[in-house]
Amino acid sequence: MSDLKNDRFLRALLRQPVDATPVWVMRQAGRYLPEYRARRERAGDFMSLCQNPQGACEVTLQPLERFDLDAAILFSDILTIPDAMGLGLYFDQGEGPKFRKAIESAKDIEDLPIVNTASDLPYVPDAIRLIRRELNGRVPLIGFSGSPWTLATYMIEGGSSKDFAKIKTMAYSNPDLLAVLLEKLTLSVIDYLNAQIAAGAQAVQIFDTWGGVLSTAAFQQFSLKYMAQIVAGLNTEAEGRTVPVILFTKGGGGWLESVVATGCHAIGLDWTQDMGEARARVGDRVALQGNLDPAILRSSVQVVESEVGKILGSYGSGEGHVFNLGHGVTPDIDPRHVAALVDAVHSLSVKYH
Ligand code: CP3
Numbered sequence: 001m002s003d004l005k006n007d008r009f010l011r012a013l014l015r016q017p018v019d020a021t022p023v024w025v026m027r028q029a030g031r032y033l034p035e036y037r038a039r040r041e042r043a044g045d046f047m048s049l050c051q052n053p054q055g056a057c058e059v060t061l062q063p064l065e066r067f068d069l070d071a072a073i074l075f076s077d078i079l080t081i082p083d084a085m086g087l088g089l090y091f092d093q094g095e096g097p098k099f100r101k102a103i104e105s106a107k108d109i110e111d112l113p114i115v116n117t118a119s120d121l122p123y124v125p126d127a128i129r130l131i132r133r134e135l136n137g138r139v140p141l142i143g144f145s146g147s148p149w150t151l152a153t154y155m156i157e158g159g160s161s162k163d164f165a166k167i168k169t170m171a172y173s174n175p176d177l178l179a180v181l182l183e184k185l186t187l188s189v190i191d192y193l194n195a196q197i198a199a200g201a202q203a204v205q206i207f208d209t210w211g212g213v214l215s216t217a218a219f220q221q222f223s224l225k226y227m228a229q230i231v232a233g234l235n236t237e238a239e240g241r242t243v244p245v246i247l248f249t250k251g252g253g254g255w256l257e258s259v260v261a262t263g264c265h266a267i268g269l270d271w272t273q274d275m276g277e278a279r280a281r282v283g284d285r286v287a288l289q290g291n292l293d294p295a296i297l298r299s300s301v302q303v304v305e306s307e308v309g310k311i312l313g314s315y316g317s318g319e320g321h322v323f324n325l326g327h328g329v330t331p332d333i334d335p336r337h338v339a340a341l342v343d344a345v346h347s348l349s350v351k352y353h
Contacts, residue, residue, distance in 0.1 A: 003137045004202075009071040010140050013203060013244035013266045013287045015320040021312060021349035022070035023342050024142070027328030028063040029075050033335060035062050046091050047083075050076050053127040060131050064139065066335060067342045071139050071203070072131065074196070076124060078146030078207055081188050082155050084120040085112050096160040103155050106174075109181045115188035117195035124192070125199035132200035143201025145193050147208035147249075148185035148230075149223035152178070164213055171222055178222065186226045190233035197235055197243050205246040205268065206230065212251015212270075219255060228262040246289055250327060253278065260285050271326030276314035279321075288315070289322040292341070297325075297333045301340040308344040317352045 004010070008022035030036055039059055043049035050056055060075040079097050083089035088100030103109060115121065131141055154160070156167040170178045193204050211223040227247055236243045247259055248268030259267050260282055269278055269290035278288055296307045308323070315321045323345040329338065 004140060005137050006070060006139050009322060010202060010241065010244065012320060012322045013246065013289075014242060015284065015287050017319050017353065019350070019353055020346045021315075021321050021323050021352070023323035023345040024069050024071040024073065025063070025067075025329050025338060025341070026073075026325050028067075028069065028073060028338075029059045030329065031331035032329055032333040032338070033062055033066070046077075047089060050080065051123045053123055053130050056123075056127040057130040057134055060127075060141075061134060063338075067339055068346065069139065069342060071142050072135060073142040073205075074124070074128060074131065074144065074201065076127070076144075078144070078151060078209075079154060080121055080124065081115055081146065081151055081185065081192060084115045085184075085188070087155060097154060098159045099155070102158050103181075106177055109177060109184075112181070112184055114184050115191060117192050121192065121195075125195050128196055128199035128201055140202035141200060142203050142205055143193060143196030144205045144207060145189045145196075145230075147206050147211060147223055148182045148189060148226040149214075150208050150210045151185050151189075152181050153210045155181070164210065171218060175221070182222065182226050186229050186233075189230050193230065194233075194235050197238050201243070202238075202241070203244045203246065204234070205248055208247065208249040208252065211249035216255065219249075219252070220258065223249070224255070224258060224262065227259075227264075231262045231264050244287075248289070256281050266322065268324065269326060274314060275311050275321075276316060279315055284320070287320040287322060289324050291324070291326040294325045294327055294329055294333075297329060297337045297341065299337075301337060304337050304340045305344040305348070308341060309348050312345070312349050312352060315352070319353075323349075 008018045011018050012022050036059055040049050043055050056075045060072050064072055079089050090098055153167050206227055208223055211219055231245055244265035246266040246268055247264045250270050253273035266287035266289050269288055271291050271293035275291055
């Protein structure tokens with residue numbers, strides 16, 4: 001058994017009773033924190049920070065120094081996998097991710113290697129081991145990856161996209177070629193998440209940020225199918241505990257029943273779903289994580305507290321809820337509003353347990 005001092009988060013993901021609802025915040029380490037901006041400045045740029053285990057460890061712990069969070073999340077990025085495949089990830093200030101090498105032909109896809117984490121991404125397990133040591137059992141550590149579909153969107157589009165024109169053209173004109181890419185990414189993600197678990201990640205989340213831009217049939221074919229293979233390929237027992245798997249498809253609220261069928265332990269919800277209705281649909285089969293609209297953090301402490309109360313009330317009594325935002329916290333947010341969110345979840349949720 002691990003010596004966790006606070007295991008609310010892991011217990012809630014496994015639908016076990018807790019004393020209060022656990023909370024963490026997607027992108028909890030990031031540019032809304034002045035100490036993060038200062039540390040990134042010192043590192044030079046974002047990727048240097050990710051690739052330096054000591055720096056990644058420091059930044060992972062920053063939000064835990066400020067807020068009473070129930071989990072830490074590895075500081076890294078989903079795009080480390082395409083970077084390790086040789087695409088050359090870089091970030092232009094304020095412009096989002098870009099790749100030095102574009103994926104343009106069938107040959108480009110056929111030539112892509114499958115990632116071996118130990119040799120291609122050693123800085124990630126190194127950071128995890130260091131963070132576990134520094135956390136010393138205070139809260140569990142979350143590892144993560146992008147979904148194959150979401151990673152493929154960045155690789156095929158060459159960066160962020162509004163209409164996903166290139167990858168959708170490939171999906172409908174040459175689905176077999178896209179499948180070759182998605183299969184390579186699936187094997188890479190399985191290796192990557194198993195390496196994170198072996199290094200000490202105590203739960204893992206798959207970010208399917210762009211699954212929601214697909215039709216129902218295309219979501220099954222190009223995203224969910226591969227996430228199900230990943231869930232089946234993970235070593236979800238470590239240190240005498242289950243390592244819960246959370247699937248987060250932004251815009252995926254219409255597909256909860258089929259996401260449950262992957263065998264994941266928990267589903268992340270964006271803010272477009274009503275928490276109570278989602279709970280009624282999934283029943284006791286999975287836990288739910290979410291789902292405050294991150295825009296609410298731009299309002300006031302009073303509004304944050306009242307909106308937190310509404311989501312807790314909508315979920316209702318009993319186990320299986322991890323509080324979070326419906327998507328990542330944005331750089332313009334006042335950290336005091338995040339503090340108000342975390343404290344409100346703990347104080348207002350006691351009566352439901
Ligand atoms: O949650 C955490 O605190 C852990 C760290 C984390 C980052 N990225 C740090 C980051 C996590 C879990 C991610 C995941 C990620 N990265 C996703 C999935 C989650 C989501 O938001 O939907 C996606 C799509 C990416 C790809 C990515 N990385 C983009 C589009 C960008 C630019 C975004 C922007 O706001 O400019 C990044 C960069 C990035 N990843 C930053 C951070 C803190 C900002 C980089 C900086 O410091 O300049």
